[in-house]
Structures are given as structure tokens and as C-alpha cells.
Amino acid sequence: xxxxxxxxxxxxxxxxxxxxxxxxxxxxxxxxxxxxxxxxxxxxxxxxxxxxxxxxxxxxxxxxxxxxxxxxxxxxxxxxxxxxxxxxxxxxxxxxxxxxxxxxxxxxxxxxxxxxxxxxxxxxxxxxxxxxxxxxxxxxxxxxxxxxxxxxxxxxxxxxxxxxxxxxxxxxxxxxxxxxxxxxxxxxxxxxxxxxxxxxxxxxxxxxxxxxxxxxxxxxxxxxxxxxxxxxxxxxxxxxxxxxxxxxxxxxxxxxx
Numbered sequence: 001x002x003x004x005x006x007x008x009x010x011x012x013x014x015x016x017x018x019x020x021x022x023x024x025x026x027x028x029x030x031x032x033x034x035x036x037x038x039x040x041x042x043x044x045x046x047x048x049x050x051x052x053x054x055x056x057x058x059x060x061x062x063x064x065x066x067x068x069x070x071x072x073x074x075x076x077x078x079x080x081x082x083x084x085x086x087x088x089x090x091x092x093x094x095x096x097x098x099x100x101x102x103x104x105x106x107x108x109x110x111x112x113x114x115x116x117x118x119x120x121x122x123x124x125x126x127x128x129x130x131x132x133x134x135x136x137x138x139x140x141x142x143x144x145x146x147x148x149x150x151x152x153x154x155x156x157x158x159x160x161x162x163x164x165x166x167x168x169x170x171x172x173x174x175x176x177x178x179x180x181x182x183x184x185x186x187x188x189x190x191x192x193x194x195x196x197x198x199x200x201x202x203x204x205x206x207x208x209x210x211x212x213x214x215x216x217x218x219x220x221x222x223x224x225x226x227x228x229x230x231x232x233x234x235x236x237x238x239x240x241x242x243x244x245x246x247x248x249x250x251x252x253x254x255x256x257x
Contacts, residue, residue: 045101055108055139059091059130061120065154070176070186070214070246084123092133099137110139114147121150121159128162135166145169147208152194160201170208172242173198178231179224182217199237211238216246 063079064071079087099105113134120127127148134140147170148163155173163171173195177183180190195211202209213228232241 041101044098045103047103049103049107053104053108055104055110057095057110057113057134059095059113059115059134060117061087061091061115061123062118063087063122064117064119065122065151066187068187070217079122081124081126084126088123088126088130092130095133106138108139109141110137110144112145112147113140116149118149119151119154120148121155123159124156125158125162127159128166131162131166131168147172149173150198152198153189155194155198157201160198164202164205168206170210170240171202171206172210172212174212175228175232176212176214177217177220177224178228179220182219182224185218186214199235203237208240209238210240210242211235213241213243214246215243 063077115127115130123130131146134146146166146168148168149172150159152173152175174188175192175195176186176188178192184190199209211232213232215225228243229241232238
């Protein structure tokens with residue numbers, strides 16, 4: 001991990017001179033046939049365990065408050081307390097079933113657990129039940145990274161309190177851009193107030209506070225990208241940055257929507 005608060009306003013001692021073309025279509029489904037459930041189970045159960053084997057978990061919470069225009073995944077959906085409680089219970093149950101057939105479980109330490117979405121913060125305080133269960137898994141130790149995503153505009157204190165109580169090591173959230181007009185274009189609040197409130201709440205409580213940005217948004221310029229990075233580099237709480245280039249075809253679709 002690189003501490004972005006150190007050094008100048010460049011990214012890893014390089015500077016942007018032009019916008020690179022994105023070659024990764026993260027939202028595209030491969031042409032190969034879809035695996036059946038039986039094939040997935042077989043693949044997991046027969047996975048070899050070697051000296052080089054590493055063990056990492058990804059847990060998915062698919063709920064979103066809205067359909068963001070830059071996202072090609074599921075649209076917004078509602079989530080009440082009963083739904084959140086039921087989903088977390090089912091997620092724990094499925095996790096245990098999969099671990100029971102995973103050869104590496106019990107043999108290898110779990111290096112990391114990433115809880116993504118969607119917006120996991122929408123399950124509110126119910127996230128504590130999942131984190132408590134994760135902390136009790138065989139192979140979890142003090143060096144295991146526990147990372148989770150959230151959306152600043154919908155994150156509430158009860159969710160953050162559970163993250164702090166269960167010693168989540170990394171909190172990641174989408175900023176995308178600090179330019180108010182660009183944020184409005186992608187259906188995010190124009191103001192950065194919620195981002196700042198989130199950072200203030202977890203300051204000193206969560207070791208890694210990661211801000212996620214997008215490069216290549218409609219109307220975005222090189223100056224906008226530099227301003228985004230400068231904001232993160234100078235921020236007193238944000239100490240990690242992730243960023244990706246948007247697929248060139250997507251902006252054309254946005255203007256047609």
C-alpha cells in the first residue's frame with residue numbers, strides 16, 4: 001500500500017499527459033458458456049491446495065439505493081430491516097456451506113475478506129452479524145485484511161459503528177469525481193459533504209480509508225483528473241486511492257438514455 005499523503009500531487013511519481021484508452025470491459029460477460037451450479041461446486045471442491053495457494057474471500061451484498069449512470073450492474077432496489085436481516089442470515093449460511101467443501105479452508109490462513117456490492121451500507125447495523133461471523137472463521141488472524149465498500153450518501157452511523165467495533169481494516173467508497181457538474185451527470189450528489197462527514201467519522205478508527213475515482217467520465221478533462229488526485233493526496237483522512245478508466249463505449253450510451 002502506498003501512502004498517498006506523502007510526496008507531491010503526481011500519481012506514483014508520474015504525471016498525466018493524455019487520457020489513455022480503456023481496454024478493460026469490466027461489465028462484459030465472457031462468451032464462454034455459463035457454469036451450472038453443479039460445475040461451480042465441483043470446481044471449488046476439487047481446487048488443489050499447494051504451497052503457493054492463497055485463500056481470500058469475497059462476500060457480495062447486491063443492494064443499491066439507485067442506479068448510477070456509470071454502473072452496468074443491477075439497478076436500485078429497496079431494502080427494509082427484515083430483508084437485510086434475512087439476506088445476512090442467508091449469506092452466512094451459504095458462506096459456511098461453501099467453506100465446508102473448500103479444500104483450503106482449515107489448511108490456509110485467510111489473507112483477506114472483501115465485502116462488496118452494491119452498497120453494503122444498506123444493511124445498516126446488520127453488517128455486524130456478518131463481520132462477527134467472519135471474525136470467527138478458521139484462518140482469520142490479526143493480519144487478515146477485512147475490507148468493505150459503502151456509498152457515502154447512504155451510509156449511516158450504525159453501519160460505521162459496527163465496522164469500527166469489528167476492526168475492519170479498510171473502508172472503500174466511490175467519489176468518482178469532485179467536480180459538481182460531473183457528479184450530477186452520474187447521479188451523485190453535487191456536494192462532497194457526505195464524503196467529508198464519512199471521513200471525519202472513521203478518522204483514526206479505520207487504518208485504510210480508500211477513495212475510488214473514475215477517469216473518462218462525460219465532460220471530464222485532464223484538469224479534473226488532476227484536481228481529483230490532488231484532493232485525495234492532500235486529504236487528512238484518505239490514505240489510499242483506487243481509480244479505473246471508463247469503457248469508451250459507455251459514455252455514448254449515457255447520452256442516449
